[in-house]
Amino acid sequence: MDTTAAGDGEGTGRRLRELRRARGLKQQDLASDDVSVSYVSLIESGKRTPSAAVVALLAERLGCTPGYLLTGQDDTRTRELELKAAFADRALHNGAGGEALQAFSEVLASAPVLPRATVRRARLGQALALEQLGRLDAAVQALTLLYEDPQCVAGSAEWSRLATALCRCHQALGDQVLGVETGERALHRLDQLGLEATDDHIQLGAVLVGCYRTRGDLAKARLLADRLIRIADDRGGRTAQRETYWNAALVAQSQGRVDEALALAERARALLAESDHVRHHALLRGLYGTLLLCSDPADPERAHQLLGQSHTQLADVGTPLEQASAQTALATACLRLDRTAEARGHACGALALLRDEPSRESAEARAVLAHAQFAAGESRQAQETLRAAAQQLRQLPPARSSAAAWRRIADIWHQYGYVAESTAAYQQALNDAGLPGLLTPTPWTGTPGPA
Structure with a gap:
């Protein structure tokens, strides 16, 4: 008589069915000379308890241990x-999004043998890896499923991290309305719960500051940034403080308060000094270098050095958008130093990294390229490049960020003597900034007024 394996037959059958489906296998894929398809079906329905030999055979085909099929516990595999x-988390931290995505996907392939908390951790990591790789639509879909899951408790660390990531992704996708709505609803929910602010909550607010800034609502951005700095300095950790000062520096830059932005960015860099987060170091170097180009007096040599370091680091750990922005900023520094050929190379490198869809970043890279082409005496090519940049901007909704790009295009036209083109671009910049011109007046046909 065949000796049966110890364990719950019905539970063994259920785990067998769940694991087979998770592996994308059919019952016939588990069958062999010793185990028929019908026998597999009977095991899965709980009508037969398999022998130890059959359990071992099925476990081998499913890539699990016999112990898991029998009891649902597989401590070795779980570990x-x-x-x-944990390796995937570290890869994500280091900016190796591809490695992180692969490792998290491998973990999720064995989800049936894992505790629920580990599965959710891997799903969140997978979504964040997609974001880091620039696959934003897929990241938003994965993040939304987790955020709207009833198991996600409002106010928890996971909930805050999901809300922050969603807010950040919507901002990166250019949907500032949804980004702001997501951040504001989350912060309002936290206020309702009356929870003491944690680092996760402060970082959520910092991302919302970025959304306000990108949308052009600089007054709101500054008010929230000032509030977050007070909270972070009072009871926030170094990470929360850094994120807050970082975003406050960006707001100050947008408002033209360059000296204040430099001081805030320096504070953020000091808070980052002990961190090994290469990507954050690179991004902050880039911000500081960009601010040095805008300072009075400007320091293009130091800016070029910092932006070059940022570009080199982001080539390994940055998203395509971050890499492109670094190249555009570096090209701008090269122009300030009369390194025209180098500027053109970096601007072309930025465009190679960006998608074909219209974007502010692509328009700005084209504007810098056009500037380099004018400086090299390539007037015809420069005009074509500037018109291509303008064409892209016309396809974007009006915003402060697009107004800044129009201003750059207008300045370049003006510098090289194209009056009509510069005037049109300046007008468009005013329109996108929310300052449209007056309606064309109706020609006067009456008698003149008194002298």
Whole structure:
């Protein structure tokens, strides 16, 4: 008589069915000379308890241990997968989004043998890796499923992290309305719960500051940034303080308060000094270098050095958009130093990294390229490049960020003597900034007024 394996037959059958489906297998894929398809079906329905030999055979084909099929526990495999998840977390932290995505996906392939908390951790990591790789639509879809899951408790660290990531992704996709709505609803919910602010909550607010700034609502951005700085300095950790000062520096830059922006960025860099987060170091170097180009007096040599370091680091750990922005900023520094050929190379490198869809970043890279082409005496090519940049901007909704790009285009036209083109671009910049011109007046046909 065949000796049966110890364990719950019905539970064994259920785990067998769940794991087979998770692996994308059919019952016939588990069948062999010793185990028929019908026998597999009977096991899965709980009508047969398999022998130890059959359990071992099925476990081998499913890539699990016999112990998991029998009891639902597989401590060795669970430990291996949790170590892989920890490796994926580290890869994500270091900016290796591709490695992180692969490792998290491998963990999720074995979801049925894992504790629920580990599965959710891997799903969140997978979504953040997609964001880091610039696959924003897929990231938003994955983040939304987790955020709207009833198991996600409002106010928890996971909930705050999801809200922050969603707000950040919507901003990166150019949907400032949804980004702001997501951030404001989350902060309002936290206020309702009456919870003491944590680092996660402060970072959520910092991302919302960025959304306000990108939308052009600089007054709101500054008010929230000032509030967050007070909270972060009072009871926030170094990470929360850094994120707050970083975004406050960007707001100050947008408002033309360059000296204040430099001081805030320096504070953020000091808070980052002990961190090993290469990507954040690179981004902050880039911000500081950009501010040095705008300062009075400007320091293009130091800016070029910092922007070059930022570009080199982001080539390994940055998203395509971050890499492109770094190249555009570096090209601008090269122009200030009369390194025309180098500027053109970096501007072309930025355009190669950007998608074909219209974007402010692509328009700005084209504007810098056109400036380099004018400086090199390539007038015809420069005009074509500037018109291509303008064409892209016309396809974007009016915003302060697009107004700044129009202003750059207008300045370049003006510098090289194209009066009509510069006037039109300046007008468009005013329109996008929310300052449209007066309606064309109706020609006067009556008698003149008194002298």
